[in-house]
Amino acid sequence: QSALTQPRSVSGSPGQSVTISCTGTSSDVGGYNYVSWYQQHPGKAPKLMIYDVTRRPSRVPDRFSGSKSGNTASLTISGLQPDDEADYYCCSFAGSYTWVFGGGTKMTVL
Amino acid sequence: EVELVESGGDLVQPGGSLRLSCAASGFPFSPYEMIWVRQAPGKGLEWVSHISDTYALSNADSVRGRFTISRDNAKNTLYLQMSSLRAEDTAVYYCARVSRSSNYKEFDFWGQGTLVTVSS
Numbered sequence: 001q002s003a004l005t006q007p008r009s010v011s012g013s014p015g016q017s018v019t020i021s022c023t024g025t026s027s028d029v030g031g032y033n034y035v036s037w038y039q040q041h042p043g044k045a046p047k048l049m050i051y052d053v054t055r056r057p058s059r060v061p062d063r064f065s066g067s068k069s070g071n072t073a074s075l076t077i078s079g080l081q082p083d084d085e086a087d088y089y090c091c092s093f094a095g096s097y098t099w100v101f102g103g104g105t106k107m108t109v110l
Numbered sequence: 111e112v113e114l115v116e117s118g119g120d121l122v123q124p125g126g127s128l129r130l131s132c133a134a135s136g137f138p139f140s141p142y143e144m145i146w147v148r149q150a151p152g153k154g155l156e157w158v159s160h161i162s163d164t165y166a167l168s169n170a171d172s173v174r175g176r177f178t179i180s181r182d183n184a185k186n187t188l189y190l191q192m193s194s195l196r197a198e199d200t201a202v203y204y205c206a207r208v209s210r211s212s213n214y215k216e217f218d219f220w221g222q223g224t225l226v227t228v229s230s
Contacts, residue, residue: 001170001171001172003154003156032215034213034215034216036215036216036217038155038217040155044222045204045220045221045222045223046147046155046204046206046217046220047220048209048216048217048218051209051211051212051215051216052212052213052215052216055212057211057218089154089155091155091157091216091217093215096168097160097162097166097168098157098160098168098170099145099157099160099215100157101147101154101155101156101157102154103154104154104155
């Protein structure tokens with residue numbers, strides 16, 4: 001149950017697009033189409049942004065999108081807005097009702 | 111409105127025990143799978159435990175044999191019994207609901223967390 005690998009930080013200017021990667025193994029990210037992404041503002045609870053690799057809850061704007069290739073999943077945020085500045089965590093189902101999170105990425109809007 | 115409220119966090123000595131609670135409201139509790147996730151100070155999220163609607167349990171390797179998740183559907187409450195606590199168990203503990211909208215593999219509502227500090 002090793003943590004998924006995410007970049008420590010990414011940044012972009014308002015209106016730009018940024019992509020956050022999440023690398024696992026064939027036992028988690030590569031083995032299941034059950035990758036989810038969570039946004040966490042400082043001092044707040046995480047919020048579900050993407051699930052099943054590409055699906056968005058209805059309340060999440062379509063500026064957020066997800067994808068996967070092999071053992072690496074990605075979250076892309078387009079049209080960056082100031083409120084997108086937060087920590088982002090990927091999470092993958094890893095079989096037998098276990099899950100593994102990524103180490104988190106701090107997203108800075110310049 | 112879905113609400114999850116954790117309680118029970120405290121300062122406890124190494125080797126001690128603690129029970130966390132998560133009171134659920136705003137949705138039918140019994141059909142939903144539930145989990146605990148923790149976040150050490152300044153660190154990332156770590157999945158801890160899962161309980162199904164049929165009381166099947168799973169735990170992370172880091173807490174197996176020390177932590178036990180349980181639920182009381184009559185009280186709409188999720189629990190985490192923690193024993194043999196270590197300094198590395200210091201964290202904010204969140205309860206979260208497993209979504210039923212798709213394949214039951216993501217967490218759609220979270221509580222605000224309760225802080226557990228293990229220190230002498």
